Amino acid sequence: MKILIKNGLVVDPANGISGEILDILVQGTKISRVAKNIKTGAEKVIDASGKIVMPGLVDMHVHLREPGREDKETVESGTTAAIKGGVTSLLAMPNTNPAIDSAGNVRLLKNIINKTAEANVFICAAITRGRLGKEITDIAKLKKEGVIAISEDGSSVDCEALMLDALQKAREEKILVISHCEDKTLSNNGMINLGFVSTRLGLRGISRESEYKRVDRDISLAEKIKSPLHIAHLSCKESVEIIAKAKKRGIKVSCETAPHYFVLSEEDLLGYDTNLKINPPLRGKGDISAIKKGLKDGTIDVIASDHAPHTENEKDVEFDHAEFGTIGLETELAVAITELVKKGFLDWQGLVEKMSLNPAKILGINRGTLGTGAEADIIVVDPDKEWVVTKENLVSKSRNSAFLDRRLNGVVCYTLCSGEAVYPP
């Protein structure tokens, strides 16, 4: 099958293209040509005039909940949400039930992915068996099954020696370690950021130290054995500063933040909205500025959603009892366009770097580019079209979006995944 995408404003930082009007010809699963005015017979022609054409997003932090919590999300529903949001590749986090901690469980997940996934799903396995923090998983075997990263996401590996060991083995196997940085003795069963808002609302606070001290620890461990390290969901200023310094020292550390950390603050919690109960928590205005600055100056490499679906039953309860997390696959691109591109913090090239090219590089996967011969994961985006996030227009199985009722710019018109026009359905 040939698909021709005509007259789009192509943004492809991997090839130094920033907004030129070009045509893209897709043949089979690959991009076969990128040029002006391609004249060829194609089975499908997409008119992209006035639209942005960019590589499909690579979201390196997604909870698909399958196996185990199919009431919250499945591989099928999550990837359906992904392609609607422009995400063609995602990294599935291992905190499922059972946890993805063995070759057998990886095969189980791969089987589900092969049968039901609408987008490319890459697998992140757990660092320790059962995510219990006691015994390291068999990283070599996991790698052989196709796992591309390991993470304890949802918690941190508290034992320093164990984390060091994991970093060492991961380096040998050339597999990425992603660190969820949280010292639970410091976050102390908190609910929201520790500060005036937590005092005002009478909610137990989560200190900033609980995050950045663990960022600091894991970076020094990575430095010690010269292994690469990726830090997940940065939320506070101090973490950004620590990473900036580490990068200056030449340490191979990369990091991500999520859209809610550069848009929403603790003050948005004054109405006890449980959809804004997220871990790490929404912080202060100063943190939002630091995160945006970090994105702009390159300290923060990646924007990922930390898509964390929960049922209404788990969110429509007292704030103390509500689960942590917000969904994000369907809103991340529009939030980034509205809050970063339209407001001048990032240009289109920068956006594609943070949401596609950089995560692909960090994960070592062959995505994030529109070069000839590349995998044809392409999205066509109307950058101006306005929409409002409502429960009704979300397709994820869960509706716990931190951005409900928000007016956003940017709509995905077409998603191609491996040469197939998968969205709109």
Next chain:
Amino acid sequence: MWVKKDLLGLDDLTKEEIEFILATAESFKEVSSRSIKKVPALRGKTVVNLFYEPSTRTRVSFEVAAKRLSADVINISTETSSVRKGETLIDTGRNIQALNTDIIVIRHNCSGAALMLARHVDICVVNAGDGWHEHPTQALLDIFTLKEKFGKIDGLKVSIVGDIAHSRVARSNIWGLTKLGAKVTVCAPEMLIPVGIEQMNVRVTNDINDALKDADAVNVLRMQFERDAGGAFPKQLEYFKNFGITKERLKNAKKDIMIMHPGPLNRGVEIASDVADGDNSVILEQVTNGIAVRMAVLFLVAQARDKNSN
């Protein structure tokens, strides 16, 4: 004027709204001194006391207040209700509403629970204490008692002593008092002072003598030892030694300093018996005034809802 169907906290009230409740309470206070202590203001209305935490004083006070307004009162405590069977707060609220009741008075151990309930039912919700967040009727009765004695709140110096971090009484008092122009000092050991409390326009001190020195009134909070999970609390005797309100300490305070306590008292822990029972103590007057204040609140929210639905 009062237009709200709920009373959830003093954080979201204006000075005028607070003053209106206090003025209404003043007119209701007289009812309790009659030989027939009843007015028909809420006749035919049903008030449900929904208590997720053990409480005697507040629940009885609401019950007496509702009965003096001629309302019917139902008490639900979660130890004996469907909550034990896993019913959610929202479902419980909707079921209570389906009984065609009019007001839910809720006490809950989670901050924000009263607000959540109010969003999910059309009937009135009165917060009788939610977690560490607010206990508005307690603060209103404290302020009512202060106003009765001093004639005004503006310019009064009020010190709140005790476990500020975990206290909904402290938070509600701070919002109410500062809105009415009082100068509020909070005093506690460092670890019981919550982050950023000074942004609520209060002075913070860790020195009990400093807190007592110029105060017109001191509101002594109960040490909530049952909340001490992490061992952050001082031992009882140590607390009494460093922060207890004693005759000795009051020698350096104003002669007529008013001694308040929301109860229940821990004698010999936060307050000495001779102070609690002494001439400056208004602790039992607070309890009496609680009836008038709660009558006013129940009356005003019910009236506002009736007006809104007309």
